[in-house]
Amino acid sequence: MSKVQVMNGNMAAAIGAAMCRPDIIAAYPITPQTPIVEYLADFVIDGKLDASVSEVESELSAMSVVTGASLAGSRVFTASASQGLSLMYEPYFRASTLRLPVVMAVANREMISPQTLWGGPQDTLSVRDAGWLQIYCEDNQEILDTMIMAFRLAEDKNVLLPINVCFDGFYLSHMAERVEIPEQEDVDAFVPKYVPEHIKLDPKKPMAVDPLTNGYLLAEYRLKHMMAQQNALKLIDEIDEEYEKKFGRSYGGAIEEYKCEDADYIIVTMGSMTGVAKDRVDAARAAGKKVGLVKVRIVRPFPGDKIANALKNCKAFGVVDRNVSFGWNTGIIYEEVCAAMFRNNLLIPNVPFIAGLGGEDVTGEHFDYAIDTVIAQEGNADKHYTVWLNREDKGI
Amino acid sequence: MKEIRLHGIGGLGTVKAGEMLVHAAVSSGKYGNSTPFFGFERQGAPVTSFVRLGDEKIRAKNQVYNPDCTLILDPSLLVSAPVFEGLAEDSYVILNTRAEDPTDVIKDPNVKCLAWLDATSIAVEMLGRPITNTIMLGAFLKATGWVDKEALEAIIEQFFGAKNVEAFRRGYDEVKIHEFR
Numbered sequence: 001m002s003k004v005q006v007m008n009g010n011m012a013a014a015i016g017a018a019m020c021r022p023d024i025i026a027a028y029p030i031t032p033q034t035p036i037v038e039y040l041a042d043f044v045i046d047g048k049l050d051a052s053v054s055e056v057e058s059e060l061s062a063m064s065v066v067t068g069a070s071l072a073g074s075r076v077f078t079a080s081a082s083q084g085l086s087l088m089y090e091p092y093f094r095a096s097t098l099r100l101p102v103v104m105a106v107a108n109r110e111m112i113s114p115q116t117l118w119g120g121p122q123d124t125l126s127v128r129d130a131g132w133l134q135i136y137c138e139d140n141q142e143i144l145d146t147m148i149m150a151f152r153l154a155e156d157k158n159v160l161l162p163i164n165v166c167f168d169g170f171y172l173s174h175m176a177e178r179v180e181i182p183e184q185e186d187v188d189a190f191v192p193k194y195v196p197e198h199i200k201l202d203p204k205k206p207m208a209v210d211p212l213t214n215g216y217l218l219a220e221y222r223l224k225h226m227m228a229q230q231n232a233l234k235l236i237d238e239i240d241e242e243y244e245k246k247f248g249r250s251y252g253g254a255i256e257e258y259k260c261e262d263a264d265y266i267i268v269t270m271g272s273m274t275g276v277a278k279d280r281v282d283a284a285r286a287a288g289k290k291v292g293l294v295k296v297r298i299v300r301p302f303p304g305d306k307i308a309n310a311l312k313n314c315k316a317f318g319v320v321d322r323n324v325s326f327g328w329n330t331g332i333i334y335e336e337v338c339a340a341m342f343r344n345n346l347l348i349p350n351v352p353f354i355a356g357l358g359g360e361d362v363t364g365e366h367f368d369y370a371i372d373t374v375i376a377q378e379g380n381a382d383k384h385y386t387v388w389l390n391r392e393d394k395g396i
Numbered sequence: 397m398k399e400i401r402l403h404g405i406g407g408l409g410t411v412k413a414g415e416m417l418v419h420a421a422v423s424s425g426k427y428g429n430s431t432p433f434f435g436f437e438r439q440g441a442p443v444t445s446f447v448r449l450g451d452e453k454i455r456a457k458n459q460v461y462n463p464d465c466t467l468i469l470d471p472s473l474l475v476s477a478p479v480f481e482g483l484a485e486d487s488y489v490i491l492n493t494r495a496e497d498p499t500d501v502i503k504d505p506n507v508k509c510l511a512w513l514d515a516t517s518i519a520v521e522m523l524g525r526p527i528t529n530t531i532m533l534g535a536f537l538k539a540t541g542w543v544d545k546e547a548l549e550a551i552i553e554q555f556f557g558a559k560n561v562e563a564f565r566r567g568y569d570e571v572k573i574h575e576f577r
Contacts, residue, residue: 275455
């Protein structure tokens, strides 16, 4: 019997992480992530979690501590957001290229400047090519469940990569809702003890880490790292299926397809905006419009073939991005979806949308407008300009 | 599904009030979510909290634009925040006011019911501080009946202790209600 509790997204992340029994936790506070580490520190003080919490003076130290602890064979956890994540960048890259299965929750927060503290995945998306796995969640139950799946995925012998479990700041991190907490013994069975074999600091068996390495050898590192990413793409679907068998909840693995089977028009979303979008897809269906939705869950590795397969029979699609790709004049996910479509020889009319920057709300009306814009794009091979979805009383 | 918008100012327990409603719904086997929206966290700044309550899983995780009920935790918000914006048809307004009969502040024909009381005075008298959230939840529940009373009292006790359950009951008992139709 699982337990039901009302909690915010930060608590869901903290409980999910705690149930996987990390040995070492190190993080530095930054809004809106701060409560995650506070909750975990409480669990340790209350005797509910047997972990060592390392107080650090910055995010750079936090990532360095968990990197060292992971090298020494520990299961580790950290959390950050926005500028905190930026400050980690050097050890962040090293954690992935050393193939350390660090698990990091990110309560996504928009990037400076100007100063902002509200939600948006610009922070993690901007470091998507640093070799980590990245999963984005839609609600608090998915955060808790994904945290458990994340340890399995990261520590799998065919993957061994760090992972970001990402969720929109405030819209999820501070939103309270009903969440089912699985039984600890079931989680223990699902996430077995981490036993590193590939790399481990041990005074009895000295090992050089990070030696100066020639390009031809470094290329082999990169090749294997990229193969590990592709292994994760297959594994996330398998882990999701296994999770459903054990815990009764599935998220579709790499992507979720919602009413796509017979859809003429498909909206691609990610993160907390997806729930409202599904409501509007239902409303469009009720009005006779054959609309579906693809939710992107994993961004690294990018599930390009799965997305292309989901979109292949539609007449037009749109991608709603809560982020920007400077230089492309669109959002990041839009460009990645377009690349996936081209690589699968699919040229389908489409529209890029940008919405909800700096924590602005993405509303039902925005999705109604997006759906109608996509429908109108049917049969039009011309490039559609990027549509910025704003509230009428605000915006540019 | 019912959508509720709570208007408060930092320090009144606005966000906690929204969360307690969700706790009460979930402990009765129902669903709910509560999304706070604040600017920079500080006492005295306007705070809005958006709550959805329903019998089934609620997918929307965004702000509420057409509330079935708006709760106004401090009288000053009548002039400082758009408390009546977008009210749904047959909606409820729960107002903290010193006025004997504030029915004339309601201009929107969508409003079905106004419930009001001087929650600030009750709070100062009972709690020694002008924290009105539990009293306003009492007023809210009497007017709407949208969550189970015992469940809500249990959550209030868990969050803020027995004294606040008393405060909640005074809100419940002392609220005045006017039905426009």
